[in-house]
């Protein structure tokens with residue numbers, strides 16, 4: 001029974017290793033909601049599409065929608081949004097992701113709350129996995145163009161074209177509920 005003395009421990013070892021591997025594969029996933037797609041880049045592209053990032057960060061997207069080729073997506077818009085907060089510009093996100101790591105991107109978008117009309121609160125609500133997917137997708141796009149102009153304070157006249165976001169009050173209109 002000499003062979004048994006060797007075979008039994010070897011078999012037992014194989015079972016233990018097998019279980020360990022099975023455990024690893026079945027490791028509990030984060031319970032945070034996240035988008036599922038064929039891979040991370042596809043998930044990121046899908047989120048960018050449905051979350052409206054192109055509406056502001058891609059020139060001409062609001063007017064022309066899907067007709068704007070993907071090689072121009074997220075290159076930023078030098079057209080300002082001017083309101084009581086000053087004037088802000090949707091940034092060139094390709095340049096942005098070329099300058100930060102995925103961890104830095106996630107940490108910044110989870111906590112940053114600077115100026116309108118960037119929907120910062122919506123980004124805070126995204127799961128880490130979804131923010132990582134957005135980063136991974138943008139990273140596949142070549143960083144082209146220039147960074148958009150820096151923020152202009154409220155009392156300074158911008159030197160670029162801009163939208164004016166100031167509520168108008170026609171005579172007799174009730175002020176909006178706050």
Ligand code: HEC
Pocket residue numbers: 047048051052053054055056057081088089090091092093096109113114115116117118119134151
């Ligand atoms: C309504 C317009 C609008 C939409 C929609 C929008 N953004 Fe923005 N985004 C801006 C503006 C304006 C800024 C500059 C804001 C500031 O200075 O606080 C900005 C800034 C950013 C920045 C900071 C870039 C830097 O250089 O630091 C990131 C990252 C970003 N947006 C990502 C996104 C993503 C991802 C989406 C889609 C989920 C999105 N944005 C949707 C307008 C928009």
